[in-house]
Structures are given as C-alpha cells and as structure tokens.
Amino acid sequence: MLKRLLTGILIIAVVAGCIALRTVHLAFFDALVMLLMLISAFEMIQAKKKAGEDVFSKVIIAFTIAVSMGFILIENLWVAIALEAFCVLCVFIVSIGIELIIYAVNRKTGLPAPEPKNLFNKTKSTIMLVLYPLVLISTMFILNHIGYNLGYILLITMFAITMTTDTFAYLFGMLFGRKEGAERLCPEVSPKKSVAGFIAGAVGGLVVSIVCWLLFYYFGYFGNTFAYLNIPKSLTMFTLTGVMGSFATQFGDLVASAVKRRADIKDYGKLLPGHGGIMDRIDGEIWCSAVVFAMFNIFLII
Numbered sequence: 001m002l003k004r005l006l007t008g009i010l011i012i013a014v015v016a017g018c019i020a021l022r023t024v025h026l027a028f029f030d031a032l033v034m035l036l037m038l039i040s041a042f043e044m045i046q047a048k049k050k051a052g053e054d055v056f057s058k059v060i061i062a063f064t065i066a067v068s069m070g071f072i073l074i075e076n077l078w079v080a081i082a083l084e085a086f087c088v089l090c091v092f093i094v095s096i097g098i099e100l101i102i103y104a105v106n107r108k109t110g111l112p113a114p115e116p117k118n119l120f121n122k123t124k125s126t127i128m129l130v131l132y133p134l135v136l137i138s139t140m141f142i143l144n145h146i147g148y149n150l151g152y153i154l155l156i157t158m159f160a161i162t163m164t165t166d167t168f169a170y171l172f173g174m175l176f177g178r179k180e181g182a183e184r185l186c187p188e189v190s191p192k193k194s195v196a197g198f199i200a201g202a203v204g205g206l207v208v209s210i211v212c213w214l215l216f217y218y219f220g221y222f223g224n225t226f227a228y229l230n231i232p233k234s235l236t237m238f239t240l241t242g243v244m245g246s247f248a249t250q251f252g253d254l255v256a257s258a259v260k261r262r263a264d265i266k267d268y269g270k271l272l273p274g275h276g277g278i279m280d281r282i283d284g285e286i287w288c289s290a291v292v293f294a295m296f297n298i299f300l301i302i
Contacts, residue, residue, distance in 0.1 A: 004274030011272070011281065012163075019155050026144055027072060029155070033140045034068040039278040040137060043268040044129050044259075047279075051263040053125040056095050063091050063130055071141035080145070084138060091130050095123035132255070133279065136286035139293050146293070149222040157212045157238075158292040161205045161245040162285045168204030169250065173197025190257040193250075202246045209242020210235075229299075237299035241292055248291040249284035256283035 014032070021028035041064050048055050070083040099120055106113035114121070143154045176196040185193040215221045217234045226234050256279060260268065269277025 007272050007274045011275075015159060019152070019159075022144070022148075022152065026151075029144045030068075030072045030141060033137065033144070034064075034072070036140075036278055036282060037064045037068060037134055037137050039269075039271065040133050040282070041129070043277045043279045044133060047259060047263040047265060047268060048125055048129060050265055051259075054122050055126045055129055056091075056098065056122060059091055059094055059098075059126060060129055060134070063087050064134055067134070067138055068141075071138065071145065077142065077145045081142065084135070088127075088130060088135065092123070092127055095126045096120060099123055133282075133286050136290055137282070139286070139289040142293055143289060147225075149225050150296075152222045153212075153216045153225060154292055154296060157209070157216070157241065158245065158285070158289050160208045160212060161242055161292070162249045162288045164204040164208040165201040165246040165249045165288075166284065169193075169197040169201030172200030186254055189254050189261060193254070198250055201250055202243060205242040205246025205249070206239060207242075209238045209245070212242075213238035233299065237296065241295040244295060245288040245291045248287040252284040252287035255287075256280070 018029045018032045038061070041060050045055055045057050045060065066087050067084045070087075071080045074080040074083065099122055103113050103119060105111075140155075143158065144151050146154060173192070173194045173196060176194070183195040184191065185195050185198050213235055217226050217229070217231075217238070220227075226237075229237070256268075260266065267276030268279040271277050272281055275281050
C-alpha cells in the first residue's frame with residue numbers, strides 16, 4: 001500500500017509539473033504524451049503476443065513516432081489531426097500489403113502460408129492496437145494544443161475527473177462493495193469492481209466537475225474563456241462532462257482488464273511499483289481525454 005501511495009504521489013507530481021511547464025512551452029507536456037504512447041505501444045505489443053496475436057511491431061512504433069512528431073511540430077491542430085487519420089490509413093494499407101506479399105511469396109516457394117481465412121489477422125490486430133490505445137492517448141496532444149487557457153482548463157478537468165473517479169470508486173468499493181452479497185459490476189472481467197464503487201465514482205466525477213465549473217467559469221481562472229456562455233449552458237457542459245468522463249474512466253478500466261484477462265497477465269508491466277505498467281495507470285485517462293475533448297467541442301460549437 002505504501003509503495004502504491006508513494007508511486008501515486010510521484011505520478012501526480014510529474015503530471016502536474018508537465019502541465020505547469022506549459023507556461024514555458026507546450027513541448028513539456030507533449031514529451032510526456034509521446035513517452036506514454038511509446039511505452040504503452042511496447043506494453044500492448046507484449047500483451048498481444050501473450051494473447052497469441054501477432055502484430056506489425058515496427059509499423060506500430062513508426063506510427064507512434066510519426067503521430068507524435070506531427071502534433072509537436074505542426075502548428076495547426078486540425079492539420080495534425082488529419083495527419084494522424086492519414087497515418088492510420090497508411091498502417092492499414094502497409095499491413096495488408098506486407099501480409100499479401102508474404103502470403104504470395106510463401107505460396108510460390110512452398111513455405112508455410114496462413115489459411116486464406118486467417119490471412120489478415122495480423123493486420124486486424126495491428127489496427128486494433130493503433131486505435132486502442134494509441135489514438136486515444138493522442139487526444140492528450142489535442143487537449144494540450146487546443147488553446148493556451150482552454151488547454152489548461154481541459155487538461156486539469158480531465159485529470160481531476162479521472163483521479164476523483166478512481167478515488168471515490170476505490171474508497172466506496174472498499175467500504176460497501178466487499179460486503180457479502182454486494183453486487184459486482186462485471187465479475188467476468190474484473191471481479192473486484194462493485195456497483196457501489198461505480199456509482200460512487202460517477203458521483204465523484206460530478207462533484208469535481210462542479211468544482212471545475214466554479215474555478216474556471218464562475219471565478220474565471222485562466223481567463224474568461226467561457227464568458228460568452230450563460231450559467232445554465234456552462235454548468236450543463238461541465239456536469240455532463242464530469243459524469244460522462246467518469247463513465248469513460250471506469251469503462252476504460254474494464255477494457256484494460258479484459259485485454260489483460262485475454263492475455264492472461266496481471267499487469268501490463270512493472271515500471272510503476274504498486275501500479276504495474278503505464279497502461280495500468282492511464283487506462284481510464286485515455287478514454288476520459290477523448291470524452292472531455294468531444295463534450296467541450298459540442299457545447300462550444302452549438
């Protein structure tokens with residue numbers, strides 16, 4: 001427990017430091033996101049292999065580097081997003097091309113070749129890994145580059161929702177979820193997660209989103225970013241983001257658990273003592289990041 005707590009404090013310090021250093025340059029947080037993408041890619045490649053799924057590892061690493069450099073070097077955010085979509089398409093085309101060439105060569109030379117029905121299994125696994133978790137992680141680049149003040153607001157809101165959700169879910173799950181007869185959320189995937197913890201996590205996300213609304217709208221921290229929004233619309237935007245972000249956080253945790261169960265592993269790695277690997281720590285954040293980006297854009301556009 002002490003090891004987990006100390007590691008958690010260190011993680012919070014690193015994340016908070018990288019967010020604070022945005023005042024110097026956005027590259028500090030970009031470097032953190034790129035590191036998360038690279039380590040997560042390696043962890044997921046290993047998990048896929050343990051699950052008996054083969055992937056094009058070099059293609060995945062090339063995609064990770066290309067997308068990261070795109071967000072870091074391209075000033076126009078929407079051009080960087082378009083480049084990422086193009087890179088996903090390239091991964092798809094390259095993976096299919098490699099499989100077809102290897103299949104044709106092996107058939108011609110008499111070497112072992114996959115059955116036609118299994119021909120593109122490697123491509124499917126590769127694309128799945130690119131989409132989850134790499135594209136989801138890359139949404140943190142978007143939050144960082146969406147605007148100076150707005151970037152601060154979205155990053156702080158996202159991390160506040162995920163951390164509060166995890167804390168509330170853990171504490172109330174310990175208090176009420178371990179009692180005999182307590183209803184489990186999804187026992188086949190994650191036996192320890194309870195309905196009580198899930199509900200508490202959602203309440204936590206709601207509460208902290210209201211706190212963020214007070215800070216960033218009512219008291220105007222990081223400027224009058226939402227001054228043109230009235231109180232009902234701005235409050236709805238933050239509260240819905242809090243609830244949906246909390247659901248996304250807990251959903252992401254279940255998805256990560258399902259992948260681990262498929263690979264028959266307890267943790268994705270051992271990099272973070274008491275927590276496991278990077279994917280064990282950011283499994284909820286990456287989904288919440290996408291939700292925060294989507295929700296705020298919907299309300300700021302309509």
